[in-house]
Amino acid sequence: MTHHGRVRIADFALERFFARWEFNARYLLCASDVEGYPMAELLGLADDETRALWDDLALGYTESTGHPLLRREIASLYETIEADEVLTFAGAEEAVFCLMNVLVGPGDHAVVTWPGYQSLYEVARACGAEVTLHELHEHNGWAIDLDVLARQLTPTTRLIVANLPHNPTGMLADRGTFDGLVELAAEAGVYLLVDEVYRGLELDPAERLPSGADVMPLGISLGVMSKSFAMAGLRIGWLATHDRDLLDRVARFKDYTTICSSAPSEILAIIALRARERVLARSRSIVAANLDHLDGFFGDWADRFTWVRPRSGSIGYPRLTVPGVRIDDWAAGLVEAEGVLLLPGSQFGHPGNHFRLGFGRANLPDALARLEAYARRTLR
Ligand SMILES: Cc1ncc(COP(=O)(O)O)c(C=O)c1O
Numbered sequence: 001m002t003h004h005g006r007v008r009i010a011d012f013a014l015e016r017f018f019a020r021w022e023f024n025a026r027y028l029l030c031a032s033d034v035e036g037y038p039m040a041e042l043l044g045l046a047d048d049e050t051r052a053l054w055d056d057l058a059l060g061y062t063e064s065t066g067h068p069l070l071r072r073e074i075a076s077l078y079e080t081i082e083a084d085e086v087l088t089f090a091g092a093e094e095a096v097f098c099l100m101n102v103l104v105g106p107g108d109h110a111v112v113t114w115p116g117y118q119s120l121y122e123v124a125r126a127c128g129a130e131v132t133l134h135e136l137h138e139h140n141g142w143a144i145d146l147d148v149l150a151r152q153l154t155p156t157t158r159l160i161v162a163n164l165p166h167n168p169t170g171m172l173a174d175r176g177t178f179d180g181l182v183e184l185a186a187e188a189g190v191y192l193l194v195d196e197v198y199r200g201l202e203l204d205p206a207e208r209l210p211s212g213a214d215v216m217p218l219g220i221s222l223g224v225m226s227k228s229f230a231m232a233g234l235r236i237g238w239l240a241t242h243d244r245d246l247l248d249r250v251a252r253f254k255d256y257t258t259i260c261s262s263a264p265s266e267i268l269a270i271i272a273l274r275a276r277e278r279v280l281a282r283s284r285s286i287v288a289a290n291l292d293h294l295d296g297f298f299g300d301w302a303d304r305f306t307w308v309r310p311r312s313g314s315i316g317y318p319r320l321t322v323p324g325v326r327i328d329d330w331a332a333g334l335v336e337a338e339g340v341l342l343l344p345g346s347q348f349g350h351p352g353n354h355f356r357l358g359f360g361r362a363n364l365p366d367a368l369a370r371l372e373a374y375a376r377r378t379l380r
Contacts, residue, residue, distance in 0.1 A: 009126035026339035027367035034230035034360035045275040073273035092224035092237035104129035115348035142171035165198035168356040170310020198313035200228035213240040290359035314360035338370035
């Protein structure tokens with residue numbers, strides 16, 4: 001066994017930022033999750049079987065691959081995935097960590113959409129892989145550029161990572177681009193990891209893309225209860241793929257992280273997934289109502305901010321365009337004066353005065369009113 005020394009990984013900038021602010025700022029106008037689902041309400045959605053599972057639950061270890069009924073419910077989110085082609089984790093974050101450790105190492109190359117969720121490229125780097133960032137641009141609606149992506153592939157490329165719907169821009173690839181991406185990965189014989197944690201929040205359900213795990217043998221879908229399902233506190237995430245050998249190797253790695261999921265969380269997740277239409281409808285109605293507010297704001301302030309309207313998800317990535325005003329400074333003043341937290345693009349290492357805006361929280365109208373009051377004082 002080769003010994004590479006202790007794991008060295010750069011700080012997760014966004015998590016450090018939230019460590020400072022998440023429980024101090026009054027209005028998280030940049031949170032990516034949807035308003036947490038009330039547990040009492042969730043238990044009210046249980047059927048007889050899941051109610052009994054909850055009432056009779058003993059707090060022992062759980063099956064390390066995930067509760068069989070949970071894996072079955074997760075599998076049913078896909079067209080072609082069987083229960084034993086699903087592996088559960090403590091959130092999507094653990095899934096990314098374990099998968100990258102198994103999939104890539106020194107000598108391997110990965111291409112990852114960017115700006116984006118840092119662990120999608122940072123863990124690969126920490127594993128010794130060379131990472132090329134596939135940069136998305138505001139001017140074309142943050143679209144994936146297949147010609148550029150094709151040129152980014154090298155003989156050592158092992159993995160392409162796409163986050164669709166996308167954090168932080170709310171971009172959703174059109175079907176042609178998605179199909180082209182799958183074709184590229186298949187032709188190159190590389191894995192395609194699709195981070196689908198915002199799947200189900202499409203403003204137009206007809207635009208929902210197929211899942212990565214369904215479209216090719218080396219396709220891997222990453223899912224979680226945190227975002228569309230509004231249950232980040234469960235810390236239940238998963239990988240789905242037809243590559244059972246890969247999943248088995250990831251399971252062996254997970255023996256060194258969490259071993260198995262939290263017993264109560266598994267049952268709550270089963271209840272939620274069985275009631276998925278209702279749970280997702282709640283999330284969609286929150287984000288749709290909040291987007292209406294944002295449309296009003298950005299319509300009025302079009303001369304101060306750009307706004308590529310998200311096609312899906314609970315986040316967007318506008319830009320402050322007032323000459324001489326840096327978003328980092330403006331956001332610092334805003335949280336100080338009004339308790340409203342934005343996430344400057346610098347937290348993604350991304351230049352250009354953008355900021356992430358989250359619209360999954362119930363108090364968005366209040367937060368936006370405060371932001372607007374601050375903008376009137378500082379940007380007019
Ligand atoms: C694109 C993306 N992937 C993965 C995750 C991780 O999800 P979790 O925090 O539930 O593990 C997040 C969370 O913000 C995310 O935005």
